[in-house]
Amino acid sequence: MRLEEAIETLRRNLINGAARSVRITKKSKVSKRKSAVKSVKKVAKKSGGKSTNPWMIHLAKFRKAHPELKPVELTKAAAKTYKK
Numbered sequence: 544m545r546l547e548e549a550i551e552t553l554r555r556n557l558i559n560g561a562a563r564s565v566r567i568t569k570k571s572k573v574s575k576r577k578s579a580v581k582s583v584k585k586v587a588k589k590s591g592g593k594s595t596n597p598w599m600i601h602l603a604k605f606r607k608a609h610p611e612l613k614p615v616e617l618t619k620a621a622a623k624t625y626k627k
Contacts, residue, residue, distance in 0.1 A: 601625050 605621040606612075612620060 597627075598625065 601624075602618070602621050605624070606617055609617065609620065
């Protein structure tokens with residue numbers, strides 16, 4: 544019943560000229576967006592979902608070596624030993 548009501552409302556709007564035009568996005572923009580998402584997913588799969596940022600790698604190693612430290616202390620201590 545709802546579908547029929549929606550169709551009837553749309554017909555009335557079309558007849559009265561009150562229907563708004565629908566903006567359709569260009570296919571090229573959509574395909575570029577999809578390809579960007581795919582490339583990000585590929586990188587995540589290759590790295591196992593882990594970050595390849597050198598700082599994050601150093602932080603992970605430091606965290607394993609010092610599990611007793613709190614996150615704030617860990618970051619400060621790791622910053623002292625990090626070399627770019």
